[in-house]
Amino acid sequence: MELPSTISIASSLFLPIVSFFLGIIYGYEIRKVSARLQSRRGPWLLVPKSLRGTLGVTRLFQPLYDIIKLLCKESLLPSTSTKGLFRSSPYIALICVIVAAAFTPVATYSHLASFELSLVVILYLLLGVPFAFILGGAASASPWGVIGSQREAELMLAYETPLVIAAFSIATMADSLSVQKIIDVQATRLPFLLLNPLAAVAFLVAIIGKLHLKPFDVPEAEVEIVAGPVTEYGGRLLAIIEIVKTFLIAICVGLFIALFLAGGLVPGYDKLFSIPTFLLEGLLIVLVMTMIHTLNPRFRIDQALIWYVRVPTILAISGLVWAYAFRHFFPAFI
Amino acid sequence: MRLGLKEKARAYSPWIFHAHAGGCNNCDIELAACFAPRFDLERMGIQLRNNPRHADIFLVTGPAPKQIAPILRRVYDQLPNPKVAIACGSCAITGGVYNRDDKKPNYAIGGPVEKLIPIDVLVPGCPPRPESIIQGIMLALEKLRHR
Numbered sequence: 085m086e087l088p089s090t091i092s093i094a095s096s097l098f099l100p101i102v103s104f105f106l107g108i109i110y111g112y113e114i115r116k117v118s119a120r121l122q123s124r125r126g127p128w129l130l131v132p133k134s135l136r137g138t139l140g141v142t143r144l145f146q147p148l149y150d151i152i153k154l155l156c157k158e159s160l161l162p163s164t165s166t167k168g169l170f171r172s173s174p175y176i177a178l179i180c181v182i183v184a185a186a187f188t189p190v191a192t193y194s195h196l197a198s199f200e201l202s203l204v205v206i207l208y209l210l211l212g213v214p215f216a217f218i219l220g221g222a223a224s225a226s227p228w229g230v231i232g233s234q235r236e237a238e239l240m241l242a243y244e245t246p247l248v249i250a251a252f253s254i255a256t257m258a259d260s261l262s263v264q265k266i267i268d269v270q271a272t273r274l275p276f277l278l279l280n281p282l283a284a285v286a287f288l289v290a291i292i293g294k295l296h297l298k299p300f301d302v303p304e305a306e307v308e309i310v311a312g313p314v315t316e317y318g319g320r321l322l323a324i325i326e327i328v329k330t331f332l333i334a335i336c337v338g339l340f341i342a343l344f345l346a347g348g349l350v351p352g353y354d355k356l357f358s359i360p361t362f363l364l365e366g367l368l369i370v371l372v373m374t375m376i377h378t379l380n381p382r383f384r385i386d387q388a389l390i391w392y393v394r395v396p397t398i399l400a401i402s403g404l405v406w407a408y409a410f411r412h413f414f415p416a417f418i
Numbered sequence: 419m420r421l422g423l424k425e426k427a428r429a430y431s432p433w434i435f436h437a438h439a440g441g442c443n444n445c446d447i448e449l450a451a452c453f454a455p456r457f458d459l460e461r462m463g464i465q466l467r468n469n470p471r472h473a474d475i476f477l478v479t480g481p482a483p484k485q486i487a488p489i490l491r492r493v494y495d496q497l498p499n500p501k502v503a504i505a506c507g508s509c510a511i512t513g514g515v516y517n518r519d520d521k522k523p524n525y526a527i528g529g530p531v532e533k534l535i536p537i538d539v540l541v542p543g544c545p546p547r548p549e550s551i552i553q554g555i556m557l558a559l560e561k562l563r564h565r
């Protein structure tokens with residue numbers, strides 16, 4: 085890795101902002117598509133003309149309005165909580181996620197992604213988010229928070245395994261732990277989605293667990309344990325948590341595209357062309373995840389654990405075996 | 419009408435906490451209809467939250483029996499400021515069918531809700547139609563914006 089230049093510093097500061105706005109769009113898509121699948125309307129894309137005076141022109145930035153509203157509210161601290169930990173854990177998650185966003189390439193543009201171990205860095209930083217949530221839920225001293233934290237810890241063990249194995253099977257095939265290198269390997273050949281679909285499916289399912297979408301929203305199960313670890317959060321602290329979730333969607337989707345879809349690069353086209361394909365692929369992946377989210381009921385925590393071990397982990401391990409076999413039979417590929 | 423970003427965000431994404439304080443459950447069904455396909459309040463960014471700490475609007479249905487009255491106050495205090503409260507249905511406003519004779523008040527009623535918590539908007543009807551609940555929420559938003 086060369087010495088950081090002014091451009092690379094500027095781009096790593098700029099990338100989290102781009103990621104945040106991508107996350108807002110994806111968050112809107114999740115709400116809109118799940119509403120349409122339930123034959124509701126969902127937040128208006130274009131508000132009817134007669135209501136524009138009071139309701140604004142578009143609701144594309146609905147998650148952003150939620151966040152701003154929460155930022156302008158007071159936050160209440162429960163008297164029984166461990167105050168320092170309760171207050172600081174959302175900020176820990178925020179820092180992890182912002183740094184991870186600087187490492188995740190948006191449409192192949194990221195200077196930090198060319199760092200040799202960037203894949204490992206991203207995976208570790210993403211691990212910091214559930215840890216912060218577990219700490220915050222446990223520190224809130226509310227029974228819902230504690231149950232939610234416990235479930236979060238169990239679920240984390242379940243989804244982290246296929247996530248990491250799938251990511252590393254791709255690293256094995258590309259013979260590199262740098263996200264930029266993995267993208268470059270795919271750009272000249274085939275995307276890894278076609279070369280190793282087993283790992284892709286395992287990775288996607290693991291992402292769904294990480295984002296707490298429907299079959300795996302056990303830690304935040306809204307009618308069982310009010311909101312899980314975030315039950316006692318309100319106002320500004322809840323806004324920080326919403327920001328973290330927004331970032332998390334963008335990072336997970338961006339990582340999927342980088343690892344399996346060549347970061348939006350299409351062979352034979354210019355690098356600039358990867359921006360629209362990146363957006364399109366991101367929207368498609370979120371669409372698939374939202375369909376799974378809407379069409380499924382929630383697992384119980386033990387079912388979720390067993391299912392994660394039975395299906396995605398096995399898939400990921402077969403993906404890893406396939407990666408080694410691939411390297412053995414096609415050594416010329418790398 | 420030009421709005422600042424803060425007022426805009428406040429008016430565009432209110433989250434509702436629904437407190438059921440006695441009552442016959444019909445108002446709750448009408449409220450559920452507001453979030454169902456026909457009236458879908460999520461068009462305007464309104465969400466139903468089951469956690470008072472996340473909510474902006476406190477919506478009470480039912481006459482608040484003596485047993486529930488102190489809890490209602492406590493839950494109201496758990497909403498972070500700024501907040502507004504809506505009393506939905508005749509029995510939240512006056513006692514309705516549960517308090518038919520003013521000379522002989524019902525022994526079990528701790529309400530009307532206005533006696534317990536500061537209410538901003540009243541939505542009459544037994545039960546009120548979803549349209550009137552939506553109008554009540556819109557009126558509450560006008561107040562919430564300037565809190």
Ligand code: SF4
Binds near residue numbers: 508509515
């Ligand atoms: S106002 Fe009427 S419909 Fe509503 S809860 Fe009371 S009795 Fe039931």
